[in-house]
Amino acid sequence: MKKILSFTLAVLLMQTVFVHQTFAETKEEKFAGKVKTEITKLGTGTDAKVKIKLKDGTKIKGYIMEANENQFVVMNSKTGQAVPVAYSQVGQAKGNNLSKGAKIAIYAAVAVGIIVLVSLIAGSQLK
Secondary structure (H helix, E strand, C coil): CHHHHHHHHHHHHHHHHHHHHHHCCCHHHHHHHHHHHHHHHHCCCCCCEEEEEECCCCEEEEEEEEECCCEEEEEECCCCCEEEEEHHHEEEEEEECCCHHHHHHHHHHHHHHHHHHHHHHHHHHHC
C-alpha cells in the first residue's frame, strides 16, 4: 500500500512540474501582452500618439492607425508611411493619449481657475 501511495504521489508531483512548465509564459510573451493591453487602451486615430523602439533598435514615432490580435499599425510621422508592428517586436513603447475623464477634469480645472481669476479682478475693482 505504501508503494502505491508513494508512486501515485511521485506521479502527481511530476505532473504538476510538467504542467507548470507548459503553461508558464516567457518574459517576452508577458511583455508583448502588456504592450498589447496598453496599445488597446490608447485606441486608434491621430490622438493615439506613440513612440516605439523595436528590439532591433528601429524607432517609430507617429499614431496608431489600427490594432488587432497580433499587431498594430503606426502611421510614421517622419515618412508618412504605415508601419505594421508585431507586439513581440516592441522593445519599448511610450504613448500619450489622455482619457476622456482626464480631459474633462483638465477643462473643468481651467474653467474654475478662470472664474476665480475673474471674480478676484472684479472684487478688487469694486473697492
